[in-house]
Amino acid sequence: MDFKQIQELIKIINKSNIGELSIEEKDFKITIKQKEDAVQTVVAAPAPVYAQAPVAMSAAQPASSAPAASAATTPAAPKADNLITIKSPMIGTFYRKSSPDKPSFVEVGDEVAPGKTVCIIEAMKLFNEIESEVSGKVVKVLVDDASPVEYDQPLFLVEPA
Structure with missing residues (x-):
């Protein structure tokens, strides 16, 4: 095999x-x-962070309502429920580019479609192109370039199209 x-x-x-x-x-x-973990537990983790940020900000600066109002309108907070996670299919080293002098495969805000390469994972000296299985817009890159990743580790958050 x-x-x-x-x-x-x-x-x-x-x-x-x-x-x-x-x-x-x-x-x-x-x-x-x-794994027994559902995608929702991974996606739900960032939601409280975004939801708590405006509360902490408005509590820290009660005299000024303008910063609290702008923080409360953060678009990521209400959309956290519908995000799809692209996960690593293997253990290896995560790379956002095919080589150091090339641009990243995807950036935050880029549209992805099934079959589009989103990153490379090096495993046992083999460079494996990881393709998206969903359509949508990349909302967040969860792993730093040239970092080790585990099997099933979340790599990207995608807002479905």
Whole structure:
């Protein structure tokens, strides 16, 4: 079984309700387990941070209502419920660009569509292009360039189109 087949298995399992898959062939054995965490728990985490920021700001500056009013109209707070997370399909090193002198695959505000490359993850000296499986606008990049990532770690938040 080659690396591409393993990646495809992971994608299929992520989309299904299969909890665990084990495959054994001669001297090769692989077990793929799906995490119990729902996407909503990952997406819901930033919402309280945005919701609490205006409260803290208005409490810290009660004399001035202008900063509190502008902070209360932050567009990210009400939209946090409908965001989709693009997660890492493997363990490796996350790269936003194909090389240091090239532009990033996606920036905040860019539109993505299924099949568009959003990043590269280097695993065992192989550079794997990670493609979006959703359509929408990139709202946040959750990982720094050249950082290690874990399997199923959130990489991007996307507002669906």
